[in-house]
Amino acid sequence: MQLLFLGTGTSVGVPAIGCACAVCRSDDPRNKRLRPSVVVESGETRILVDTSPDLRTQALTHGLSRISAVLITHTHADHIFGFDDVRGFNVHGASATPVYGIPDAIADMRRIFPYVLGDPDEPGRYRANVEFVEVSGRFEVGPIRIQPIPVIHHPHPTIGYLFEDAGKRIAYVPDASDVSDETVEMLTGVDIMILDGLRHRPHFSHMTVEQSVGILRRIGAGQSYLTHMCHDLDHAETERDLPDTIRLAYDGLVLEL
Ligand SMILES: [Zn+2]
Ligand SMILES: [Zn+2]
Ligand SMILES: [Zn+2]
Numbered sequence: 001m002q003l004l005f006l007g008t009g010t011s012v013g014v015p016a017i018g019c020a021c022a023v024c025r026s027d028d029p030r031n032k033r034l035r036p037s038v039v040v041e042s043g044e045t046r047i048l049v050d051t052s053p054d055l056r057t058q059a060l061t062h063g064l065s066r067i068s069a070v071l072i073t074h075t076h077a078d079h080i081f082g083f084d085d086v087r088g089f090n091v092h093g094a095s096a097t098p099v100y101g102i103p104d105a106i107a108d109m110r111r112i113f114p115y116v117l118g119d120p121d122e123p124g125r126y127r128a129n130v131e132f133v134e135v136s137g138r139f140e141v142g143p144i145r146i147q148p149i150p151v152i153h154h155p156h157p158t159i160g161y162l163f164e165d166a167g168k169r170i171a172y173v174p175d176a177s178d179v180s181d182e183t184v185e186m187l188t189g190v191d192i193m194i195l196d197g198l199r200h201r202p203h204f205s206h207m208t209v210e211q212s213v214g215i216l217r218r219i220g221a222g223q224s225y226l227t228h229m230c231h232d233l234d235h236a237e238t239e240r241d242l243p244d245t246i247r248l249a250y251d252g253l254v255l256e257l
Helices: 055-061 083-090 103-112 181-187 209-219 235-240
Strands: 002-007 037-042 045-049 069-071 097-101 130-134 139-141 144-153 156-165 168-173 192-196 223-227 246-248 254-256
Touching: 002 055, 037 168, 045 144, 055 083, 083 097, 097 103, 103 130, 144 168, 144 181, 181 209, 192 209, 209 223, 235 246
Parallel strands: 045 069, 069 097, 097 130, 168 192, 192 223, 223 246
Antiparallel strands: 002 037, 002 254, 037 045, 139 144, 144 156, 156 168
């Protein structure tokens, strides 16, 4: 199994429009962060997690031309507003691409993108060929077993995803402000854990680096990564203060399991 980070930035990305701070002007490519998304791959199966507003750029950068499924974590704009670009992957394909999410997220997707489910034979229409699938528990895409991970993304309950293939487990939780004891227990001992680590200053709906490190120590993954980072965090400077088992993700980073 392999995971590629397509984007590791917070909702506005880094650099941010109109900002001239040191991180936004940095030459370190690891300080360039597109909106949050990853691809999880095993053999011929390729799963896209979230469709960020930067999806087109991300797909072209990494030569992503075919996907088996889309997973939605939640429906904030930074996670879904590239959804129309799913057309590029499948409009010429024979079968619809499944789009998985919890019932609340799928209801939002149907409301925000009502046209995608219209008459497929209507002339002149060019839209994603998808089918929405509501999930409540474990499901599979190809050889990959997937488990929704409940977390709080204040004030709403939302999810991340746990992926398991050939005895290896990797978990991706890009947006969370709190992780319950039950969820920590569910994630204990995963091989790789990826968690929200927005910045050092407290935030209403995201975790600080310090909060995230606290949760990551309890989960105790072999290796952990922070993602969904804003321009407060310089990559090299932030990593200097972290243990070796906790690193900052960056756009284009590939994790092999
Ligand atoms: Zn987000
Ligand atoms: Zn900045
Ligand atoms: Zn969010």
